[in-house]
Amino acid sequence: MKKDMKKELERFKDSVYLLNENGELKKIYLNSLEDYDHIRYELHHFIQHQAYYKNPEWYEERGIKQKLILVTKICHEHIENRGIRILTDAEFYDRYKINRNELLFNRRA
Secondary structure, eight states: OOOOHHHHHHHTTTSEEEEOTTSOEEEOOOSSGGGSOTTTEEEEESSOHHHHHHOHHHHHHTTOOOOEEEEEHHHHHHHTTOSSOOOOHHHHHHHHSSOGGGTSOOTTO
8 A cells, every 4th residue: 555645644633743852752733744844854654554554453453543753854764774874772762862662663562
């Protein structure tokens, strides 16, 4: 399933958060994709998009809710261990003041 972020934002508009500089997830309200700077920020899915849509009932039965988290582009790469510089969990915490697993659902944890 291809991601349509406009539809994702409409579906999860009550579950949008901003990761601030203090490592806190603050609830925010975005009316559209035009409400943030796409050069600096990206919306990150707490539950991987493909995994969520493969079996949404599994998450709903357990009370696990999808969240969209507005993060900087480099932070998004670090959350998902993409890019040139991969951070250890300790380095991630030191840089962003939050544990990576609070931003990325892990079914095995």
